[in-house]
Amino acid sequence: MPNIDELWAYLEEKFRAEMTPVSFTTWVGAVKPLTLTQTTITLGVPSQLHKTYWEQNLVTKVVEWCYEFGNLEISPVIKIVGEEAPAQPVAKKAEEPDPGVVPTFKEKTHLNSKYTFETFVTGKGNQMAHAAALVVSEEPGVLYNPLFLYGGVGLGKTHLMQAIGHQLLEYNPQANVKYVTSEAFANDFINSLQTKKQEQFRQEYRNVDLLLVDDIQFFGDKEATQEEFFHTFNALYENKKQIVLTSDRLPNEIPKLQERLVSRFKWGLSVDVTPPDLETRIAILRNKANAEHLVIPDDTLSYIAGQIDSNVRELEGALVRVQAYATMEHADITTSMAAEALKSLKLSSKDNELSISHIQEIVAKYYQISVSDLKGKKRVKQIVMPRQIAMYLAREMTESSLPKIGQEFGGKDHTTVIHAHEKITEAMTLDDNLKAQVIELKNRLHNRG
Numbered sequence: 001m002p003n004i005d006e007l008w009a010y011l012e013e014k015f016r017a018e019m020t021p022v023s024f025t026t027w028v029g030a031v032k033p034l035t036l037t038q039t040t041i042t043l044g045v046p047s048q049l050h051k052t053y054w055e056q057n058l059v060t061k062v063v064e065w066c067y068e069f070g071n072l073e074i075s076p077v078i079k080i081v082g083e084e085a086p087a088q089p090v091a092k093k094a095e096e097p098d099p100g101v102v103p104t105f106k107e108k109t110h111l112n113s114k115y116t117f118e119t120f121v122t123g124k125g126n127q128m129a130h131a132a133a134l135v136v137s138e139e140p141g142v143l144y145n146p147l148f149l150y151g152g153v154g155l156g157k158t159h160l161m162q163a164i165g166h167q168l169l170e171y172n173p174q175a176n177v178k179y180v181t182s183e184a185f186a187n188d189f190i191n192s193l194q195t196k197k198q199e200q201f202r203q204e205y206r207n208v209d210l211l212l213v214d215d216i217q218f219f220g221d222k223e224a225t226q227e228e229f230f231h232t233f234n235a236l237y238e239n240k241k242q243i244v245l246t247s248d249r250l251p252n253e254i255p256k257l258q259e260r261l262v263s264r265f266k267w268g269l270s271v272d273v274t275p276p277d278l279e280t281r282i283a284i285l286r287n288k289a290n291a292e293h294l295v296i297p298d299d300t301l302s303y304i305a306g307q308i309d310s311n312v313r314e315l316e317g318a319l320v321r322v323q324a325y326a327t328m329e330h331a332d333i334t335t336s337m338a339a340e341a342l343k344s345l346k347l348s349s350k351d352n353e354l355s356i357s358h359i360q361e362i363v364a365k366y367y368q369i370s371v372s373d374l375k376g377k378k379r380v381k382q383i384v385m386p387r388q389i390a391m392y393l394a395r396e397m398t399e400s401s402l403p404k405i406g407q408e409f410g411g412k413d414h415t416t417v418i419h420a421h422e423k424i425t426e427a428m429t430l431d432d433n434l435k436a437q438v439i440e441l442k443n444r445l446h447n448r449g
């Protein structure tokens with residue numbers, strides 16, 4: 001009887017020879033070999049999606065190769081294990097020319113050449129979305145149609161969505177891939193009406209193999225565009241063409257999105273992307289530093305990753321800032337220099353201290369209610385919850401006293417503010433959706449404040 005590590009090393013090599021580096025890292029790299037008996041090998045995987053993929057695509061190979069290895073007649077058992085695989089950049093492409101600071105776009109498809117699976121760092125928070133995206137690029141229109149990626153600002157949804165496009169084109173260079181933001185879709189549609197070129201518009205959107213529509217939440221208030229998109233969706237779906245959508249929230253949380261679209265968006269798979277943990281943030285920074293040929297000590301990368309915890313775009317911005325600072329000072333990047341460079345960032349944001357009225361504006365806009373309702377006394381659920389969230393954010397993100405917050409919310413008592421804060425704090429531990437909404441709101445407030 002061989003030992004499990006020996007057998008697993010053999011299987012890994014077999015898989016490596018057959019798979020693309022990205023597939024290998026995603027499916028095989030995420031596995032923990034658990035136990036080996038006379039008749040079974042048990043492999044631990046991080047999610048249901050991995051389990052399904054293994055069972056449908058890879059277990060037969062394990063059976064075959066176990067036999068090849070030593071006449072072993074073994075059935076694989078795939079088990080979901082709690083802990084997710086550690087953050088790891090997906091296989092780095094060797095010696096690729098640096099595409100430069102300005103992103104290049106593939107003609108026609110409008111894909112940013114930097115947004116590939118190779119440059120995407122996986123970790124807790126995006127592992128499931130990454131795996132789903134990979135499945136879709138390998139088998140478009142089959143398993144998860146549409147794929148709906150949702151989550152807060154700057155967490156890599158556009159990156160992943162475009163990576164699907166790149167990967168599909170790599171497998172099939174003839175494929176017709178179209179990437180648009182929901183606003184571009186709406187503009188194209190309106191232009192086609194004005195110039196009487198509806199037929200051309202339909203040709204353009206319905207003759208694709210893969211349609212990627214980014215930030216679908218902006219469809220909310222566009223009635224005619226939704227109507228057109230409904231027909232585009234149906235035409236593609238019926239022809240088994242893949243559709244991938246992103247949004248900052250789940251379909252049923254997008255205000256004024258027609259029910260029939262909501263239900264169609266749920267036909268496939270919806271996966272959320274949540275903010276990366278520290279380990280993943282460090283890996284993202286390291287990847288980026290390598291790509292830019294920057295020499296940055298590990299403790300400095302950890303320091304920067306510790307400063308910015310919710311938004312990858314900001315994380316990248318912080319690195320650029322440190323880099324600029326080092327260039328100005330003609331010195332190597334160190335932790336104390338990074339602290340200096342980022343301190344000025346914090347100071348300038350402090351000058352801009354958030355106001356309660358700004359929080360009210362952002363929260364009201366997010367939940368599509370009026371600021372006066374937010375400050376008023378109405379007790380309906382659609383208003384009470386946003387009101388409590390706004391109070392919670394006012395307490396968390398400003399220096400204002402409790403009575404002052406109460407006063408700004410239409411003269412409420414300070415105990416109401418305490419109650420709202422407690423309520424939301426607790427609800428966030430029970431409801432991941434609500435938690436994601438609060439994180440998203442904080443993000444928006446940070447970005448603008």
Ligand SMILES: Nc1ncnc2c1ncn2[C@@H]1O[C@H](COP(=O)(O)OP(=O)(O)OP(=O)(O)O)[C@@H](O)[C@H]1O
Pocket residue numbers: 115119120121122126151152153154155156157158159160215248284312313316
């Ligand atoms: N896991 C990751 N690995 C590497 N880069 C990442 C990762 N996540 C995000 N990024 C980078 O962060 C930046 C922002 O990501 P992206 O634009 O895809 O976010 P988003 O979720 O679509 O945000 P928005 O809602 O604002 O459109 C991009 O430069 C992207 O390459």
